[in-house]
Amino acid sequence: MVIALFRDRQAITAVVSVLLVLVVLTTFVTAIRAYYIPALAAEHEIDHMQEVHKSFSEFAAKACSDTSSGVVHIPLGDGGLPFYSSLSSSGIITLDPGGSSINISLENISEVSKDVEGFTTIHNITNVSSLRMWTDDLEAGEYTVSINNSTENRTSIFVYPNGALVTETFANNSSRGRITLRSGGMGDSLILGNTFGMDLLNMNQSELPVILNNAYNDPEAFPLSLTFNGSFQVSYTPVNETLNISTGYFNYRASNNYWIDQELIFENGAVILKQGRNSEIRSCPFMSFENNDSLLHMSVFNITGKKSSLSGNGNSIVTLRVVGSEDYLYSN
Secondary structure (H helix, E strand, O other), rough: OOOOOOOHHHHHHHHHHHHHHHHHHHHHHHHHHHHHHHHHHHHHHHHHHHHHHHHHHHHHHHHOOOEEEEEEEEEEOOOEEEEEEEEOOOEEEEOOOOOOOOOEOOOOOOOOEEEOOOOEEEEEEEEEEEEEEEEEEOOOOOEEEEEEEEEEEEEEEEOOOOOOOEEEEEOOOEEEEEEEEOOOOOOHHHHHOOOOEEEOOOOOOOHHHHHHHHHHHHHHOOOEEEEEEEEEEEEEEEEEEEEEEEEEEEEEEOOOOOOOOOOEEEOOEEEEEEEEEEEEEEEOOOEEOOOOOOEEEOOOOOOOOOOOEEEEEEEEEEEEOOOOOOEEEOOO
């Protein structure tokens, strides 16, 4: 039996064509996975960092606004590349109240005006030109002004539930007597819960000027310090002053898969972008010059709370609450 063999050129052509198509597709898919998808994923992570930057700018704006609280959403990760990869970048948010501070040196100051509230001490005072107790919501209790951190030389303001108002000044722990400004009679209780002010340098209202003069003339007690417990407005002449304020910081550190790892930091009103050893200010702190550049206005933020951190790749909600403020005015 004779077997005849025939050559089919069409079959060979079909096989070669399929192989070429597979090679082209493999090369195309490999190129996409090697170049296009990483570039697209990096772009997606860049967009995510821009969103975080917007959140930090919003955080800074709300911190300096007149509102007492606010909420800011910060995405910790980019959520992955839609339709291609579920691998998401992640990040960590850190709050460190003691992580940073600011030092300010002031020279040739003619007068300082401050509104103080709560328990506050002011140092290096050479003269007090004005001192008032001032509050928008007077409550019953004892309010004090002490000299040189000593209760032996102080003036106490007693506010009673019936509206009675009495001041008593102590010199070297000896009372100089009481001055009754309100006896607690009919209508006196109306001062409670309302705006109230009194001049502590007025001898008809308190004998604080007596113990102030004693401190002025005592070389060991001069320059003096004043410690307040309550709400007061004071104007004084200081020695050259140095302010050391703990500001703390709030930051986000990214852990990206394709883009460079970066950090965004809120510190003293500024938003700072950090990349490796380099950093730049993306939003400036709240500083401005007024009155033909003769007055510097600066907002200093003191972040309070416990040092803590939060990590993940979801959406985080940061609640901002302003718990207090102090206004300082320095005149040159």
